[in-house]
Amino acid sequence: MSRDVFDTAERALNAESGHTTVWSNLGYWRDQSQYPKAAEALARLLADAVDLGAQDAVLDLGFGMGEQLRLWRQAYGVQTLHGVNASASQNAVARQCVADADYQLSEGHAETVLPLPGAPAFSKVLMLDCAYHFVSRASVLGRLRGHLTPDARVGLTDLYLPRAPSAAEAMALRGMCALSRIPYGNLLSREAYCQQLVQAGLRVQRFTDITAEVFAPFAAWWRRYGARHSFPLRDRLKFATTARFIAAAARRATLGYALVVARPLSDGGGPG
Secondary structure, X not given: OOOOOOOOHXXXXXXXXXXXXXXXXXXXXXXOOOHHHHHHHHHHHHHHHOOOOOOOEEEEEOOOOOHHHHHHHHHHOOOEEEEEEOOXXXXXXXXHHOOOXXXXXXXXXXXXXXXXXXXXXXXXXXXXXXXXXXXXXXHHHHOOOOXXXXXXXEEEEEEEEOOOOOHHHXXXXXXXXXXXXXXXXXXXXXXXXXXXXXXXXXXXXXXXXXXXXXXXXXXXXXXXXXXXXXXXXXXXXXXHHHHHHHHHHHHHOOOEEEEEEEEEHHHOOOOO
């Protein structure tokens, strides 16, 4: 069993693809009923939001087991990519996913790996369903300074607080964050989230709430899928707890999920 905090347990969520995929995000479930397709849809939503293309130099922070890297390569034609991910076990799988690509994959926490000596200026930075796990999102965003082209786009799918939680709700959120390795300080209101980007030299171009297409549908899918498949107890508890928590958070509007796109302040573009 892997001793990584973030390991390869999500492989087991990919049975509907015949285990030919290794997706590990929450998925975007509009018009989707199977996890691998929903997970791919979330990745495509992010890529399309930043207009990802073959001409881009890409920085992917938190690439998981690498299925998204394969998508960037095969569907978007990305040739130049640097990736940073903290999990040794995930990175071993990711390198197999893109063994034919000239991608530079680094192991470590983004807060300590960035800045990347000798890396090109990046036109696209992607953080797919991972930035809330950073030890400090603010620190990571700040370390992008000097790494971006003037017209770069930074895209994230991320957690935020749609409203101020009550004391009881905050306690529940803190408990779930502790179980899920999410620093509670990364949960911000929309206003504070956008201000964090501004403080990092970025201007928010788009902030779209997609909670309804992510939380409840993932939870409903897990109930069906979990009933049909066997898992080690540790993994079953992990997935079941996540599903129950985000379903309740969606009902009570205590936690939200957003698609965010930002550009360097010097670019001058207004909100989209």
